[in-house]
Amino acid sequence: MNILIQNNISLKRFNTLRLDSTCDYAITPLNIQGVIEAIQLTQDKRRVILGNGSNVLLTQEHYDDSTAFILMHRLDDLDIQDNEIVVEAGRTLHDLAWFTMDNEVEGYAFCEDIPGTVGGALLMNAGQWEYTISQYVNWVEVVHCDDARLERIYPQEGFFGYRHSGFNTMNAIIVRSGLSITHGNYNDIFEKSCTTNVNVI
Ligand SMILES: Cc1cc2nc3c(=O)[nH]c(=O)nc-3n(C[C@H](O)[C@H](O)[C@H](O)COP(=O)(O)OP(=O)(O)OC[C@H]3O[C@@H](n4cnc5c(N)ncnc54)[C@H](O)[C@@H]3O)c2cc1C
Structure with a gap:
């Protein structure tokens, strides 16, 4: 099914x-x-x-x-394959942040409290502080709405802008992405996640 x-x-x-x-x-x-x-x-x-x-x-x-x-919420596979993160579009940014920390991958702490999915984030190049999702993108797969064709796109310079991407004008559904990996140290990443996303109440 x-x-x-x-x-x-x-x-x-x-x-x-x-x-x-x-x-x-x-x-x-x-x-x-x-x-x-x-x-x-x-x-x-x-x-x-x-x-x-x-x-x-x-x-x-x-x-x-x-x-x-x-x-899109059930399209949610998330894995490490051949030294890159392979994540489906319906997975939440929150899950992506904690998955990367568990796997000692640096750089994704900014995703932790943005309420969205990877697909939604890629469409509008979500981010916060000095980070955006586009900084980590190796490739993105889409299914075109006119002919249901699956295509892997390797975004070139200019494809992403501030809260904007080439997907905005593409009649397609984002389904999966390969994201880059920089290895780090669990405790350092944990500390960054907790100090940058702290809620003062
Ligand atoms: C409280 C709050 C805080 C926020 N903070 C931030 C922030 O710090 N930084 C930031 O950048 N944004 C922020 N946002 C905005 C929002 O979280 C992001 O835009 C997020 O990336 C949207 O993802 P989504 O999955 O919720 O998209 P949706 O709201 O579901 O969809 C948004 C658009 O993307 C399209 N879309 C969604 N998934 C796909 C797909 N797989 N393929 C093709 N099109 C798709 C939808 O059709 C729609 O046009 C915030 C929003 C809220 C409510």
């Missing part, structure tokens, strides 16, 4: 503002083949891709089945 299709559901838990919009048609891909199938099934519909839903505003109370919501 590659996809889960749901009808008439609340989108409340898929947006951080907890807006209780409902929709007639939602697809949850369970893997990259599922994204391809989701695109093939929705050629006649307007598509809305939701990662963590922290940068979207649902303006309608109800979306009829002319709109298909594609919910």
Whole structure:
């Protein structure tokens, strides 16, 4: 099974503002083949891709089945392969930060408290302080919405800008990325995560 299709559901838990919009048609891909199938099934519909839903505003109370919501949260594999992090688009930045720390990889502490998924972060080149996700990108895989073709992109200079990327003008769904690894020391990384993300209450 590659996809889960749901009808008439609340989108409340898929947006951080907890807006209780409902929709007639939602697809949850369970893997990259599922994204391809989701695109093939929705050629006649307007598509809305939701990662963590922290940068979207649902303006309608109800979306009829002319709109298909594609919910990315189950596309969430995260691993180290051939000395790079390979992460699927629906994995949260929070998980990425703690995974890198557990594996003594430096540089990802800035992701810890940005409420988003890797896909959403790549689309808008999320970041904080002097760091952005684009600094770590080796490649990104997308599935094109017009022909459901999977493509691996190696972003060149100028592809990413401030809270912007070439994906903004690409009619495609981001599915997976290879991110670079710089090895560090667990205690140093832990200290950085805790001191930079401290909440003063
Ligand atoms: C409290 C708060 C704090 C924040 N702090 C920061 C911060 O410090 N730095 C920062 O950069 N941002 C910040 N943001 C903004 C937000 O967290 C980021 O933009 C985040 O990267 C969005 O990811 P998401 O998964 O929530 O995207 P969503 O909100 O789900 O989607 C945003 C856009 O990306 C598209 N999209 C999502 N996933 C995919 C995909 N796989 N393929 C193609 N398109 C996709 C959606 O269709 C939509 O257009 C903050 C937001 C909030 C609410």
